Amino acid sequence: MLSNVIGNEPLKTLMLRMLKRNRLPQSLIFEGTPGCGRRTLSRAVAAALLCSDPSNKGDACGLCPSCVQCAAGTHPDVVELPHDTERRLIKVETIREMIVEEAYRSPLLGERRVFLLPAIDRLNPQSCNVLLKILEEPPVGAWFLMSKPPGNMVLNTIISRSQVFRMQSLMQADLRQVFMRQGMDIGEAEQALQIAHGSHRGVRSGETGDAGQYPRQALHNLLENGLVLQSVNAIVEALPSKSSDEAVTDAAWQRMIARQWLDRLQSELRVELRESCQERTLRHIQHIQRLKGDITLNLPLRSVVEHIALGSQ
Ligand SMILES: [Zn+2]
Structure with missing residues (x-):
């Protein structure tokens, strides 16, 4: 109707x-x-x-x-x-x-x-x-x-x-209604909205230079198509091997860059979510949020990258 x-x-x-x-x-x-x-x-x-x-x-x-x-x-x-x-x-x-x-x-x-x-x-x-x-x-x-x-x-x-x-x-109010129809309660819908309209922090960082080239295609490919070894390799290889800051170890630098990339990926997904309002995109954003926690927990970076693919399920 x-x-x-x-x-x-x-x-x-x-x-x-x-x-x-x-x-x-x-x-x-x-x-x-x-x-x-x-x-x-x-x-x-x-x-x-x-x-x-x-x-x-x-x-x-x-x-x-x-x-x-x-x-x-x-x-x-x-x-x-x-x-x-x-x-x-x-x-x-x-x-x-x-x-x-x-x-x-x-x-x-x-x-x-x-x-x-x-x-x-x-x-x-x-x-x-x-x-x-x-x-x-x-x-x-x-x-x-x-x-x-x-x-x-x-x-x-x-x-x-x-x-x-x-x-x-869809406007924000409509978006809230869509989330609730998908079975979320009001609290969850509000949280989802915040994710959908979240900050763009970290969007511009990690672009070039010491921070390496942001591997946009490979990141989205893992989310969309599941575990593709080529994409995992492309991301791991794009991580800078040496820290540009002497006070920071190379490994810590890599973690920081990986985190910036995930921030940026989330921002891109937020734009997508606002435009298309797909539940799948929302799940991707939440999935990336969890992975950022894994980086903080010092899990091996390669395994964090591989886990991006789990968001495709
Ligand atoms: Zn009728």
Whole structure:
């Protein structure tokens, strides 16, 4: 239901008004950074379009058989392109078989069919052209709810056939609500918020020179892909072997640099979390926080680096 979607209040109000007046464009694009709730909003709009007993505000009732099937992801008149986290290009055959051919078929339950196309920036030019044909003259009762990140020039032809609605990334209050829905109590949610909006201390330190080159790619690679020996080596080798400060031993210097790198990694993840509000990113930040403690405990640096990979689980 749209009323349950967190954030983007003005856009939700607009959607409801259009739904109620039966004025929702058949081809629309939600534009926003990944994680701002594009998919949740698309699904809620789909449910409202298909609901057999919509509220007087235009929202889905949440109770009719159609709403129940929408919530379970089993509605036969909702076709959703697979959400591909590896961001592979959408093949032209997929568009042809899943969207174009299906769009000309009659609905199975009611009078409408809804097609959800997440991340249409993954369309290649050929897929774009095939999709464009159906958007130019959409069959009666077919809606195409697409989404894309901001600023993509490739899709101009598609954009010109659709109405684009811009989404905001989640504000702090919305973020708190998202955390609580994920099962945190108010205390935990506050803590998570602090982590999400935490300081940028140490961001600029450890950039170059004596402090070595910050191995950004290798650090993120361990977090994303698990234990990759190459990345562990790259990080360990990037640590400076000699202290630039005679009062500090080489080992203590290495620890200090490693700590600065983890600080910086956390800051980067915080930016990511604010933009995308992913629980996974939050877990990464908490994981790195624990590792910083391990550095203080004098655990071997290589083992601390290897443990970064555990955050990927
Ligand atoms: Zn309903």
